[in-house]
Amino acid sequence: MARMNADRRRDAIVNAALAVARRKGLAATTVRDVAEAMGSSSGLVHHYFATMDDVLAAAFERVAADDLRRTAYAVAAAADPEAALVAFFRAYAPADADWAFQLWLDAWAEAARRPALRATSERLNLAWQTLVEGIIRDGVQAGRFSCPDPAAAAWRIISVLDGLALQVVAHETVIARADMVAWAGLVAERELDLGEGTLGL
Amino acid sequence: MARMNADRRRDAIVNAALAVARRKGLAATTVRDVAEAMGSSSGLVHHYFATMDDVLAAAFERVAADDLRRTAYAVAAAADPEAALVAFFRAYAPADADWAFQLWLDAWAEAARRPALRATSERLNLAWQTLVEGIIRDGVQAGRFSCPDPAAAAWRIISVLDGLALQVVAHETVIARADMVAWAGLVAERELDLGEGTLGL
DNA sequence: TCCGCTGTTGGACACTTGTGCAAGAGGGTC
DNA sequence: GACCCTCTTGCACAAGTGTCCAACAGCGGA
Numbered sequence: 001m002a003r004m005n006a007d008r009r010r011d012a013i014v015n016a017a018l019a020v021a022r023r024k025g026l027a028a029t030t031v032r033d034v035a036e037a038m039g040s041s042s043g044l045v046h047h048y049f050a051t052m053d054d055v056l057a058a059a060f061e062r063v064a065a066d067d068l069r070r071t072a073y074a075v076a077a078a079a080d081p082e083a084a085l086v087a088f089f090r091a092y093a094p095a096d097a098d099w100a101f102q103l104w105l106d107a108w109a110e111a112a113r114r115p116a117l118r119a120t121s122e123r124l125n126l127a128w129q130t131l132v133e134g135i136i137r138d139g140v141q142a143g144r145f146s147c148p149d150p151a152a153a154a155w156r157i158i159s160v161l162d163g164l165a166l167q168v169v170a171h172e173t174v175i176a177r178a179d180m181v182a183w184a185g186l187v188a189e190r191e192l193d194l195g196e197g198t199l200g201l
Numbered sequence: 202m203a204r205m206n207a208d209r210r211r212d213a214i215v216n217a218a219l220a221v222a223r224r225k226g227l228a229a230t231t232v233r234d235v236a237e238a239m240g241s242s243s244g245l246v247h248h249y250f251a252t253m254d255d256v257l258a259a260a261f262e263r264v265a266a267d268d269l270r271r272t273a274y275a276v277a278a279a280a281d282p283e284a285a286l287v288a289f290f291r292a293y294a295p296a297d298a299d300w301a302f303q304l305w306l307d308a309w310a311e312a313a314r315r316p317a318l319r320a321t322s323e324r325l326n327l328a329w330q331t332l333v334e335g336i337i338r339d340g341v342q343a344g345r346f347s348c349p350d351p352a353a354a355a356w357r358i359i360s361v362l363d364g365l366a367l368q369v370v371a372h373e374t375v376i377a378r379a380d381m382v383a384w385a386g387l388v389a390e391r392e393l394d395l396g397e398g399t400l401g402l
Numbered sequence: 403t404c405c406g407c408t409g410t411t412g413g414a415c416a417c418t419t420g421t422g423c424a425a426g427a428g429g430g431t432c
Numbered sequence: 433g434a435c436c437c438t439c440t441t442g443c444a445c446a447a448g449t450g451t452c453c454a455a456c457a458g459c460g461g462a
Binding site: 126 | 229391
Binding site: 203204231232233243244247251252253 | 418419420421422423427428429
């Protein structure tokens with residue numbers, strides 16, 4: 001294997017772990033899988049990460065933080081608070097991202113057994129909530145939304161989305177993909193005292 | 202080990218699996234764990250269940266179906282639709298049932314890798330939704346609730362609950378346990394066109 | 403050209419996993 | 433007492449797990 005400096009190699013490991021996790025899920029990803037995907041030896045993985053928990057946490061962080069950044073960017077580019085909210089919903093549930101949400105499912109379940117993964121998913125969940133809370137506060141300040149408790153409203157909006165997405169990804173057939181976003185949008189409209197259908201989701 | 206007939210032994214295995222899953226989670230429960238908890242050999246487990254997937258599915262089913270029965274009973278005993286809804290919320294989130302919800306987390310995540318577990322969690326999720334939908338329909342018929350789409354409303358109510366519970370169990374600190382029920386109750390009040398605080402959750 | 407640093411190897415280690423199976427034991431029936 | 437059916441054992445099997453480490457290789461600087 002070609003030599004790399006520490007930073008590049010760490011990156012390569014995380015990328016390889018992600019490629020495997022995408023196929024098998026976070027919980028089923030092993031050191032040897034990662035090494036093989038990278039085309040190197042398994043010892044190399046442990047040269048950079050003390051435990052497998054750390055590898056998985058880093059891989060999960062890469063996806064979730066990227067998604068968050070992408071979404072925050074789309075939100076920031078929106079013309080008004082309503083558009084920002086719509087941008088959030090659209091970015092949250094891209095049609096082909098079942099595997100990414102499966103990563104969340106694995107992270108939440110494995111949190112009980114893997115401390116590093118748990119810390120990462122907690123941090124990122126908080127960051128997503130903060131993003132939504134920010135959208136709401138902006139809308140309230142601009143006089144477009146009415147919401148007595150933006151923090152709580154943000155948690156509720158995120159939670160319906162998570163709860164619905166969970167059904168879509170884990171059970172596929174029970175809820176239609178389109179309903180997921182539409183229904184979460186409806187909850188958001190009620191939270192912010194918008195007319196039903198205002199967001200057009 | 203004392204001899205048992207097929208039914209009793211199957212029961213004993215499921216109970217043992219549950220005792221282990223309660224401590225370690227569904228995903229981390231092994232054949233040998235189950236055998237040890239039962240005080241027997243590991244071969245015995247496979248005499249009754251073809252695969253480990255089947256054991257876990259049966260164990261999960263025992264808890265989730267019991268909870269459902271208990272909740273359905275409390276709901277049926279309620280004096281009016283509002284009380285039925287409150288009974289549902291109370292039964293859904295007992296203070297000491299973090300381990301039970303961790304089972305759900307494991308089931309959802311493992312659904313991608315274990316067909317039997319997936320089928321079971323799908324079936325039970327649908328049953329829970331049906332229960333809530335029934336409460337709503339009864340309330341609408343009695344003229345106490347107003348709800349244009351009981352099926353969708355039921356999914357939304359269950360999903361907020363799941364999404365919030367998930368944060369409580371996986372991350373513990375980010376959401377207060379009391380807020381979980383109160384917030385889900387608020388969403389339900391809006392779904393059914395009840396005055397805010399009507400349910401008193 | 404040689405040296406030393408550091409990235410990299412490949413396998414050892416000690417377990418653990420689900421599964422399959424020949425052999426044995428218990429209890430009821432004749 | 434003998435028989436048989438069924439429950440039960442205990443281990444073999446092959447594969448896989450995370451972790452660790454002595455040895456090696458390649459590159460930059462002297």
